[in-house]
Every structure is written in structure tokens, then in C-alpha cells.
Amino acid sequence: RNERRRIEREAIRRGCSPPPVMPRKGFMGFGWLAEGLRATKTDRGPQHVIESIDQEMGKDVHTVLVGIFDYDLIVSRDPANVQAVLATEAHDWDISEHRAASWEPLKHSRSLIRPQFSMQQINDLDLLERHVQQLIAAISRHRDGGCAQGWTRKFDLQPLFYNLALDVVTEMVYGYSVHSQNPAERVELPELPGHEPSDRANIGKHMDAGKFWVETRGALWKYRWLLPSWPFSKHCAAVHKYAEWFVQLRLRRGDDYLDGLQHQQGAANKDRYVLLHELAKMTQDPVELRSQTLNVLIAGRDTTAALLGWAFYLLARHPRVWNKLRRDVLEKFGHNPPRGFGTKEFRVLLPYLHAVINETLRVAPVVPLNERVALRDTILPRGGGPNRDRPIFVPKGTQILIPTYAMAQRPDLWGPDYDQFRPERWLEDGGRRFGFEFLPFGGGVRQCLGQQFARIKAAYVTVRLLQRYDRIENAETPPDGPMRFHHTIENRSGSGVQVRLHEADADPSAP
Numbered sequence: 360r361n362e363r364r365r366i367e368r369e370a371i372r373r374g375c376s377p378p379p380v381m382p383r384k385g386f387m388g389f390g391w392l393a394e395g396l397r398a399t400k401t402d403r404g405p406q407h408v409i410e411s412i413d414q415e416m417g418k419d420v421h422t423v424l425v426g427i428f429d430y431d432l433i434v435s436r437d438p439a440n441v442q443a444v445l446a447t448e449a450h451d452w453d454i455s456e457h458r459a460a461s462w463e464p465l466k467h468s469r470s471l472i473r474p475q476f477s478m479q480q481i482n483d484l485d486l487l488e489r490h491v492q493q494l495i496a497a498i499s500r501h502r503d504g505g506c507a508q509g510w511t512r513k514f515d516l517q518p519l520f521y522n523l524a525l526d527v528v529t530e531m532v533y534g535y536s537v538h539s540q541n542p543a544e545r546v547e548l549p550e551l552p553g554h555e556p557s558d559r560a561n562i563g564k565h566m567d568a569g570k571f572w573v574e575t576r577g578a579l580w581k582y583r584w585l586l587p588s589w590p591f592s593k594h595c596a597a598v599h600k601y602a603e604w605f606v607q608l609r610l611r612r613g614d615d616y617l618d619g620l621q622h623q624q625g626a627a628n629k630d631r632y633v634l635l636h637e638l639a640k641m642t643q644d645p646v647e648l649r650s651q652t653l654n655v656l657i658a659g660r661d662t663t664a665a666l667l668g669w670a671f672y673l674l675a676r677h678p679r680v681w682n683k684l685r686r687d688v689l690e691k692f693g694h695n696p697p698r699g700f701g702t703k704e705f706r707v708l709l710p711y712l713h714a715v716i717n718e719t720l721r722v723a724p725v726v727p728l729n730e731r732v733a734l735r736d737t738i739l740p741r742g743g744g745p746n747r748d749r750p751i752f753v754p755k756g757t758q759i760l761i762p763t764y765a766m767a768q769r770p771d772l773w774g775p776d777y778d779q780f781r782p783e784r785w786l787e788d789g790g791r792r793f794g795f796e797f798l799p800f801g802g803g804v805r806q807c808l809g810q811q812f813a814r815i816k817a818a819y820v821t822v823r824l825l826q827r828y829d830r831i832e833n834a835e836t837p838p839d840g841p842m843r844f845h846h847t848i849e850n851r852s853g854s855g856v857q858v859r860l861h862e863a864d865a866d867p868s869a870p
């Protein structure tokens with residue numbers, strides 16, 4: 360009670376007013392938590408946040424207080440508040456100890472890796488091209504005698520993007536790809552006395568399982584101790600062992616680290632950028648090297664795959680956009696692989712592709728929800744009082760949820776067609792600029808380090824597939840089912856990306 364009085368006094372002293380409060384739900388206030396978990400399970404988590412606020416408080420209420428058992432949570436889809444949390448007042452906020460603890464021991468600080476991402480060498484188009492060729496070969500395996508000429512049969516493109524992303528990121532981080540797209544490509548690892556070879560074949564599975572536990576622990580927030588810890592520990596140990604093996608190889612072999620790849624074209628080039636190799640020039644601490652490389656492996660793997668999956672999910676449902684984009688790509692590059700391009704060049708040469716990627720991230724956000732905790736008493740600039748225009752006092756320890764998807768779906772910010780996939784909106788009136796209402800890669804001090812890499816990778820793969828295939832057919836049944844936001848840290852399509860593709864050089868008159 361003393362704390363409540365202190366909060367009221369502080370709020371008045373600082374000229375703040377309380378935000379609207381969502382009605383408490385369920386046994387001891389656990390109703391919202393239970394509903395949220397149920398919505399996530401049925402692939403509707405991000406939509407559920409919007410519906411709950413709209414239904415309980417109204418469409419024009421953007422910041423609310425939610426009581427859950429013994430703690431209060433703020434949810435804000437107001438860009439002004441989000442800007443304060445992530446940027447202007449970021450010193451008052453950080454990720455919660457619960458989230459940090461949920462991730463432990465899979466993730467670590469980013470101090471060493473940050474400079475790596477300001478360098479252009481992470482955009483290795485030769486590396487991407489090798490894996491795109493593997494992707495095309497994997498797509499071709501979905502063609503057989505029973506297919507109409509030039510067409511694949513119906514298949515799910517999404518897992519192939521996940522394979523590609525894992526193969527690319529393991530090669531970029533450790534130099535040796537796991538080749539999940541085509542295990543026959545995997546090279547024998549050199550002998551390393553005293554260290555067993557890592558379980559490369561199953562590393563993707565261990566990472567998936569680890570993510571499932573991170574997600575579940577994170578959702579339970581401070582009640583995560585209710586879960587058993589051994590399954591999480593088991594998968595973490597396997598992921599650690601995988602990383603440690605490469606760290607040891609690099610520490611023992613130094614510049615000859617990539618010698619095991621000698622017979623593979625391009626991949627064995629000594630000047631090639633390998634994150635572990637660069638970090639090992641700065642520290643020889645094996646635990647630091649393991650943590651930092653795993654940080655990038657985890658953050659960079661599935662996010663890009665999910666983005667590519669959603670892009671093709673949406674393109675398959677919007678033939679007008681597919682045709683326009685393909686015309687653009689062929690006009691600029693013909694059938695040749697684009698060369699020497701960074702994100703800026705792609706953006707200037709292919710503004711429509713840039714718009715398609717942004718619109719995909721808006722309509723199907725890869726990271727639909729973010730969160731922070733107040734490190735000290737602080738203020739949110741808007742949302743309090745009867746007109747919801749007063750600042751809000753936030754006591755130390757309060758958690759804020761930032762539903763980025765809900766911000767990207769506000770009709771007052773995006774117009775009446777906010778729920779339509781329409782890339783043109785990004786090019787109108789001289790091009791829409793990013794504000795805090797669009798945060799696919801986060802914002803402020805903790806924003807995504809891999810944003811440029813992710814954009815280049817998504818753009819490059821899209822260009823190469825558009826050159827190769829002239830038609831895409833949505834093969835989902837029923838074809839017009841709702842989008843299913845399947846959330847395991849990143850948000851991927853819960854129904855996959857069921858398509859048929861038609862090869863461009865095949866008989867164009869075929870059905």
C-alpha cells in the first residue's frame with residue numbers, strides 16, 4: 360500500500376495521469392496470460408493483442424495497463440511511447456532480466472560483434488549464389504513425370520528457405536556450412552584431437568528445440584521456474600558443443616582454419632569473410648567466441664527464412680505484384696546474377712522490390728512483439744488521463760510490451776487499406792519514410808545488427824527466383840484461409856508456403 364501511495368504522489372508531482380486499465384480477467388488475473396498463450400497456440404497471437412484492446416477499450420485507445428496476478432503490464436501501440444522506450448529515454452529501459460534469463464545460456468552481449476556489422480564484407484554474394492543454386496536444385500526435386508510441363512507439383516517452399524538460411528548463416532559464422540539443403544555437399548571435418556566432431560546433421564533440430572523452450576520460458580515470464588530445466592539444458596549443450604568445435608579448430612589452426620574446405624569451389628578462399636575468424640583476431644577466449652558467434656547464428660538464421668517465406672506466401676496470392684516485380688527484375692538484370700550490390704544499390708535499382716520487402720514485413724512481421732522493463736522510475740509521453748494525451752508515470756520494474764504488428768495495422772497511421780498487401784504505399788508521395796510506427800528490426804540502441812544483411816539476402820534470393828520462375832500459383836487448400844502467425848520467437852506462416860512454380864524457359868503455353 361505504501362508503494363501505491365508513493366506512485367500516486369510521484370505521478371502527481373511529475374504531472375502524469377494514469378492510463379486506461381484493461382478489466383481483470385480469469386482466476387487471480389491470470390486470464391490475459393492464459394488467453395495470450397491460447398492465441399499463440401492457435402497462430403493468432405499478434406491479432407489477439409489488437410482485438411483485445413479494440414474490443415475492451417476501443418480502437419482509439421493505444422496504451423493500456425493490464426493487471427496479471429501480482430504485477431501490472433503496460434501495452435502500447437503508440438509510436439511516441441515506443442520512441443521514448445527504445446530511443447530517446449532508452450537509458451531508463453532494458454530487456455527484462457526474465458527475458459535475458461529465458462535466453463541464457465543461448466545468448467550474450469553484443470559488444471564484440473557490433474563493429475563486424477558495419478563492414479560490407481558480410482554481404483558475400485558469391486556465398487549466397489552457391490546456396491541459391493542448392494535451393495533451385497531442391498525446388499527441382501519437386502518436379503516429376505506427372506507434372507504439367509515446366510511446373511513443379513504442389514510443395515511447401517518454406518522449409519527450403521529455412522534450410523537455405525541455416526546453410527548461409529553457418530557458413531558466414533563458422534566458414535563450414537551444415538548443408539541442410541543437400542547433405543551430400545557436406546565436407547568431412549578435419550580431425551581435432553581431444554574434441555569429438557559436432558552433430559552437424561541435427562544442429563537445426565537442437566536449435567529449434569532450444570527456441571521452443573526459450574519461447575515457453577519467455578511467455579511464462581517470472582513464472583518460468585514452473586518448467587523443468589533439463590530439456591532446455593540438453594539442447595543448449597548440443598548447440599554449445601557444435602560451436603565449441605569450430606572455436607577450437609580456429610584457435611588451433613589460425614589462418615589455416617578453412618583448409619578443411621580445400622576441394623570446395625569458392626568456399627575455401629582464405630580472404631573470405633568468416634565471423635569467427637574475425638572475432639578470433641580480437642579475443643582468444645573460447646567462451647566469448649562461442650557466445651558471440653551463437654548470438655549471430657540464432658538471431659540471423661530463422662528471421663531471414665521467415666521473411667522470405669512470407670514474401671513468397673504473399674506474392675503467390677498477388678499475381679499483379681509478382682508480374683510487376685518480375686518485369687522490373689528482368690529489365691534491370693536480365694537473367695544474370697546481380698553483382699556488386701549493397702542495400703543502397705538494390706534500393707535505388709529496384710525500388711519496387713524494396714517496397715515489396717517492407718510491405719511483407721508490415722503485413723507479416725517476423726518479430727511482431729518486443730518488450731522492455733523500466734530500470735528506474737520513468738515517464739511515457741502519452742496515453743494518460745481522460746483524453747489519453749497526458750504523460751504516464753511508470754514505476755521502476757514495470758514491463759512494457761511493444762506490439763509492433765499492432766502499430767503496423769493502425770488504420771489512422773496507414774490508411775483505410777491498412778490490412779491490404781499493397782507495396783505501392785511505400786513509393787507514393789516521394790516514398791514513405793520509416794518512423795517508430797514501423798519497427799521490423801527494432802529501433803534505437805538495441806536495434807537489429809543484421810538488418811542490411813537480411814535485406815540483401817532476401818532481395819538477392821527473390822531476384823534469383825524471379826529470374827528462374829515466371830509463374831507462381833498459390834496451392835494452399837482452401838486458397839483463401841486466414842494468415843496463420845506461427846510464433847517461435849520469429850513469426851512464420853503456420854500453413855507453410857504451399858505453391859507450384861513454373862520454370863521461365865519451359866513452354867509458356869503449358870497450363
Ligand code: HEM
Nearest residue numbers: 658659662663666725726799800801805806807808809813
Ligand atoms: C528479417 C530478418 C530479421 C529481423 C526481422 C530481425 C529483427 C530483429 C529485432 C526486432 C531485433 C531487436 C530486438 C530488441 O529490440 O530487443 C534484432 C536484434 C538483432 N539481430 Fe536481427 N533480425 C533479422 C535478421 C538478422 C540477421 C540476418 C542477423 C545476423 C546475421 C541478425 C542479428 C541480430 C543481432 C546480433 C541482434 C542483437 C541481439 C542482441 O541485442 O543480443 N538479425 N533483430
